Amino acid sequence: MAISVWEQSTYFGPKDVVIIGCGFVGLWTAYELINKNPKLQITILERGVIPAGASTRNAGFSCFGSVSELMYDVQLMGVSNMLETVKMRYDGLQRIQKVFDNKTIEYDQFGGYELFEEGGAYDIKKLDADIAYLNKILAPALGTPKKNGKYLPIYTNESKQIQKLGFQKINALAYSPFEGQLNSAKLVLALQKEVQTKGVQILFNTEVKKFKSHKKGVTIKTNLEASIETKQLLICTNGFAKKLLPELDVVPARGQVFITAPIPNLKFKGTFHFDEGFYYFRNVGNRLLLGGARNKDFKNEKTTSLETSKLIQKTLEAFMMKRILPKGAKKPKIELRWSGTMGMGKIKKPIIQELQPNVFCAVRMSGMGVAIAPIVAQKAVQLMKH
Numbered sequence: 001m002a003i004s005v006w007e008q009s010t011y012f013g014p015k016d017v018v019i020i021g022c023g024f025v026g027l028w029t030a031y032e033l034i035n036k037n038p039k040l041q042i043t044i045l046e047r048g049v050i051p052a053g054a055s056t057r058n059a060g061f062s063c064f065g066s067v068s069e070l071m072y073d074v075q076l077m078g079v080s081n082m083l084e085t086v087k088m089r090y091d092g093l094q095r096i097q098k099v100f101d102n103k104t105i106e107y108d109q110f111g112g113y114e115l116f117e118e119g120g121a122y123d124i125k126k127l128d129a130d131i132a133y134l135n136k137i138l139a140p141a142l143g144t145p146k147k148n149g150k151y152l153p154i155y156t157n158e159s160k161q162i163q164k165l166g167f168q169k170i171n172a173l174a175y176s177p178f179e180g181q182l183n184s185a186k187l188v189l190a191l192q193k194e195v196q197t198k199g200v201q202i203l204f205n206t207e208v209k210k211f212k213s214h215k216k217g218v219t220i221k222t223n224l225e226a227s228i229e230t231k232q233l234l235i236c237t238n239g240f241a242k243k244l245l246p247e248l249d250v251v252p253a254r255g256q257v258f259i260t261a262p263i264p265n266l267k268f269k270g271t272f273h274f275d276e277g278f279y280y281f282r283n284v285g286n287r288l289l290l291g292g293a294r295n296k297d298f299k300n301e302k303t304t305s306l307e308t309s310k311l312i313q314k315t316l317e318a319f320m321m322k323r324i325l326p327k328g329a330k331k332p333k334i335e336l337r338w339s340g341t342m343g344m345g346k347i348k349k350p351i352i353q354e355l356q357p358n359v360f361c362a363v364r365m366s367g368m369g370v371a372i373a374p375i376v377a378q379k380a381v382q383l384m385k386h
Contacts, residue, residue, distance in 0.1 A: 003226045011203065012226040015041045017384070018218070020208050020244070021236035022046035023055035024369050025362050027191035028377035029234060031099075034198045036381065042200045043230075045222065047207035053238050054369060056185040057306070057340030059257055059280055059291045062093050062107070063371050064179040066114040066273040067155055068122040071130050077347045083141045085348060088372040090142045090178065095374035096187070099194075105187045110270035112179025113158070115323070116172040121275065124172040131155045131174060144178070154178065166267040166326040179271050181282050184370060208244065213356040232384055234360045239341035240304055241363040245355065249345040250364045254301045256312045256339045257291035259284060260320075260332040267326070277367075279319055288324065288332065290316050308337045342367045352379045360384060 003012060017033060019026045022044045030042055050056060065073075065086050073082040097107065116124045131153075138144075139151035146152065158175040165173075196202060207223040211233055218233040235241065241250040263286055271282045281290040293315040294301035300309065321331060345351070348366040355361055362380040365372060 001224055003224065008226065011043075011201065012224075012228050013041075015043050015228060015230040017042045017232045017234065018220060018228060018230040019044045019234045019236055021051075021053070021238065021240075022188075022192070022202055022204070023051045023053050023236065023238065024188065024191070024373035025238065025365065025376050025380075026234075026236035027188065027195060028373045029236065029362065029380050030195045030200045031191060032377050032381045033384070034195055034200055038198060042195075043228070044195075044200065044202045045206045045208055045220075045228075046202065046204045047223075049204055051188060052306075053240060054255065054340035054342050054365075054367075056188050057257075057338055058184050058255065058370065059282065059289055060181050060184050060284070061112075061271050061280060061282065061370065062096070062180040062182055063271075063368055064089055064093065064112060064176055066112065066176075066277055067127065067130055067134060067174045068114060068116070069273070069277045070134060071122075072276055073348055077349065079137065081347065081349060083137065085368070085372070086138060087142055088375040089368060090144075090371075092371045092374040092376075093178070093180070096182075096370075099374075100187065100190050104190055106183035107180055108182070108269075109177070109180035111175055111177045112271040112273065113176075114174045115167060115170045115272060115274040116174070117169060117274075118171040127172050127174060128157055131157060164267070166324075168323050168325075168327055170323065181271050182370070187370070211244070211359065213359050215357075218358050232358050232360065234362065234380060234384065235355075236362050238363050238365050238369065239343035241343060241361065245361060245363070248351060248361070248363065250343045250351070251302055251345060252304045253294060253342040253344045253367070254303050254305065254339050255291055255294065255342055255367070256301075256308050256316070256337070257289065258308075258313065258316060258334050258337045259289045260287050261335050262286045263288055263325075263332050272324075274319075274323070279316075281320075281324060287335070288320065290320055290324070292316070293319065304341050306339050306341070308339050313337060342369075350376050352376060352383065354383055 217231040220228045239252040278295040279292040343364045
């Protein structure tokens, strides 16, 4: 496509900041930047017709973190890193609810549950001790609400609820009131509206092929017959980061999901985790949304493909019938199947740094993008000139 002289001086004219990626991190960063300095010329470049990573293709969890997941994170990266990550989640969720009303983004805080089986990877004999430990260290670090001078519990053992919820072969249940669910695409659209109203430009179907840092800023080459000059470049492509930044420790991880037709008398509301979060499900009204199971095929799920696979989908269907729905329940119709691309690494912490003069990145959300993106954005803005 040839560029007109008018387009060259406007859409593709010099910018103060160019952000690659119109998902949660890119949009929240634009939001923070334009609110700090309304005069900034900011453009977001998105290669898809809509954001093509995980922001609008996830399960719609506002993930706070489950007991076994956080205990595993302590082993993986130490207590201080675990606390830092959970603090980002908690603060991020508070930020989302401060900026947007619940109705706009269909936010419901029904709480989050974790399911445990006898003889599984997690020893449920440790559950009460782990809950007590996490409540003790998390509450002061997060600054959660108090009652009568004491912090309210972050996790409780709710195993007595298992029969009521109808689950099969589940022996223990932990609960946290801090997790919620939302319509992730409505949050993306709300953010787009906020930033565009304040003058941020978004160019869809615009793929960055390469960029070059120089004394005055950065030159960006796209799939169009146009290059863009910008003072600063921020890369927020998460699971797709290696395409532009091959040196980073970011591995794509496909998350597969399906949603059923309405299920009469669905017994639960909330978000649910199993097997250290590798399985996750929630209600969407009276429909069941279920995703995960990539630990059944790690090798082939390290992909940016947005197709679904028979192996994972069959595994999820079996989990639905053998664990979630009551024994003898009729198998519901699957209405939609899809996948999204997360960005993982050796540890569960985002990479927020200046890579070259005037070139920054905020990637590797580790499946926590909904919750941590507002805080990742604030940290990215602190690195940049504005």
